[in-house]
Amino acid sequence: MNKQHNRFEKRKNHKQRPASKRPAFAPRDSNSQVSQSKLSSPRIAEQLQTGDRITVEVKKIGINGEGVGYYERKAVFIPGALPGELVQAQVEKALPNYIQAKLLSHKRTSAERVTPPCPVYEACGGCSMQHTRYEEQLRAKENVVRDAFSRYTKLTDLPLRPIIGMNDPWAYRNKAQMQVGFHQGAVQTGLYAPGSHQLVDLSGCPVQHPDINALIQRVKEWLKAYQVSIYQERKRKGLLRNLVVRIAYTTGEMQLTFVTSEAHFPQAKSLVAAIRREFPKVVGIAQNINPKKTSIIFGDQTTLLWGKETLQEKLGDLKYELSPRAFFQLNPAQTLHLYRAAEEAAQLTGTEEVLDLYCGTGTISLWLARSAKKVTGIELVKEAIEDAKANARLNHIDNAVFITGKAEEWLPSQVAKGYKPDVIVVDPPRTGCDDALLKAIIQAKPKRMVYVSCNPSTLAKDCAVLLKNGFQLEWLQPVDMFPQTAHVECLILMVRK
Numbered sequence: 001m002n003k004q005h006n007r008f009e010k011r012k013n014h015k016q017r018p019a020s021k022r023p024a025f026a027p028r029d030s031n032s033q034v035s036q037s038k039l040s041s042p043r044i045a046e047q048l049q050t051g052d053r054i055t056v057e058v059k060k061i062g063i064n065g066e067g068v069g070y071y072e073r074k075a076v077f078i079p080g081a082l083p084g085e086l087v088q089a090q091v092e093k094a095l096p097n098y099i100q101a102k103l104l105s106h107k108r109t110s111a112e113r114v115t116p117p118c119p120v121y122e123a124c125g126g127c128s129m130q131h132t133r134y135e136e137q138l139r140a141k142e143n144v145v146r147d148a149f150s151r152y153t154k155l156t157d158l159p160l161r162p163i164i165g166m167n168d169p170w171a172y173r174n175k176a177q178m179q180v181g182f183h184q185g186a187v188q189t190g191l192y193a194p195g196s197h198q199l200v201d202l203s204g205c206p207v208q209h210p211d212i213n214a215l216i217q218r219v220k221e222w223l224k225a226y227q228v229s230i231y232q233e234r235k236r237k238g239l240l241r242n243l244v245v246r247i248a249y250t251t252g253e254m255q256l257t258f259v260t261s262e263a264h265f266p267q268a269k270s271l272v273a274a275i276r277r278e279f280p281k282v283v284g285i286a287q288n289i290n291p292k293k294t295s296i297i298f299g300d301q302t303t304l305l306w307g308k309e310t311l312q313e314k315l316g317d318l319k320y321e322l323s324p325r326a327f328f329q330l331n332p333a334q335t336l337h338l339y340r341a342a343e344e345a346a347q348l349t350g351t352e353e354v355l356d357l358y359c360g361t362g363t364i365s366l367w368l369a370r371s372a373k374k375v376t377g378i379e380l381v382k383e384a385i386e387d388a389k390a391n392a393r394l395n396h397i398d399n400a401v402f403i404t405g406k407a408e409e410w411l412p413s414q415v416a417k418g419y420k421p422d423v424i425v426v427d428p429p430r431t432g433c434d435d436a437l438l439k440a441i442i443q444a445k446p447k448r449m450v451y452v453s454c455n456p457s458t459l460a461k462d463c464a465v466l467l468k469n470g471f472q473l474e475w476l477q478p479v480d481m482f483p484q485t486a487h488v489e490c491l492i493l494m495v496r497k
């Protein structure tokens with residue numbers, strides 16, 4: 001995802017078997033029962049329908065943070081349920097290979113259950129694990145990684161390191177991207193409820209930096225006071241679409257971007273003056289124009305309304321100047337752990353050629369460049385490459401080269417010319433590496449391959465391909481970049497056999 005708030009992954013929806021081919025009866029799990037008044041006898045899993053109520057014992061936490069139990073032998077996914085709980089749930093979807101159900105009540109609750117501190121936790125959908133004690137969240141994320149690797153690689157002795165969690169798993173997010181709406185005379189800012197265009201108003205998000213919350217709250221008041229017209233998605237009318245706020249944890253600098261549907265923004269001057277009066281940490285205020293019918297937040301054009309174009313953040317001793325649209329990891333404290341793990345995995349001595357694929361703004365490349373002979377970063381987005389080059393200059397790093405391109409096209413063409421990096425780092429989007437890229441990595445025969453991923457399933461799948469083609473898995477390091485959500489970041493080191 002970008003590595004944003006949690007959204008549920010789609011499961012495969014297979015066609016229903018015709019009724020005549022369904023088994024007449026299958027034995028029931030002792031803890032799985034249907035209790036629906038209109039039924040004269042309990043339903044077997046194959047006959048369950050939307051609306052049926054079932055009792056399920058929850059066995060584990062699934063990839064989206066939901067409870068997973070079994071009705072007879074069929075998996076039942078119940079958001080909000082925890083392992084060890086016996087729950088009554090209502091069937092929302094009964095499909096041939098799984099059941100999706102809604103938690104109705106508990107017959108037994110888990111000791112790992114806690115009260116979510118966020119008042120709109122259930123409606124918002126940004127987090128999916130606030131009801132779970134943090135230690136249990138970490139255990140569940142380790143298990144998700146373990147399950148994915150045992151499914152795809154069949155490795156029996158997985159070299160899984162303990163997950164790196166946070167001491168304080170709140171207020172870690174350095175960026176908020178809020179939808180703006182208007183409801184019953186009030187300006188709202190928040191996120192859409194999962195799978196809908198229903199805006200959930202957030203008056204303070206506990207995983208965001210508190211200064212971000214404070215700024216958004218006041219801006220909301222000024223939007224109303226200055227009568228800024230709010231964009232209405234359905235009618236495609238109105239001006240203000242989103243507020244994007246970023247904070248640098250090390251310098252405290254803040255940056256605010258108004259995303260508008262058109263350039264004309266008559267209240268911009270008054271808003272800038274009000275923000276500057278009350279929020280001296282804001283160093284730059286920008287307007288981004290996005291006239292398109294799209295769920296992508298930023299449009300192509302950004303203009304500075306006041307202040308600096310970038311804010312400065314530091315990771316270790318590296319400095320980064322970040323423009324409003326530049327990608328930067330959302331949890332800087334955990335990013336340090338991730339990049340240190342990448343450095344350990346790369347085992348650089350100063351003589352290596354390193355290739356960093358999907359390099360974004362070059363953060364990993366610059367981190368590794370200090371102990372490598374040369375680093376080449378490849379990234380699809382041209383602006384990110386410009387930021388990477390600027391950050392290399394800012395940090396006086398002259399052995400890093402950044403190139404705009406598609407990883408799956410660039411590497412095969414270079415390998416065909418004899419290019420042989422010593423270490424390859426990849427950090428692809430959730431979909432994982434393209435087949436053509438994996439093939440080129442296998443042909444390039446790097447000594448070490450460092451794979452960073454936010455999706456354990458695609459990571460394990462790609463790892464399985466590399467295992468069959470001359471690599472072995474040395475270790476896996478999960479890092480909890482997104483506490484309170486089901487997301488888990490994982491880094492693996494593979495070496496040539």
Ligand SMILES: C[S@@+](CC[C@H](N)C(=O)[O-])C[C@H]1O[C@@H](n2cnc3c(N)ncnc32)[C@H](O)[C@@H]1O
Nearest residue numbers: 358359360363379380381405406407427428429
């Ligand atoms: C998960 S981010 C990694 C960013 C970076 N490694 C970091 O830690 O900040 C994935 C990056 O891959 C880029 N990307 C997506 N598809 C790509 C492709 N086919 N080739 C190269 N880069 C791609 C995205 O623009 C994004 O910057």
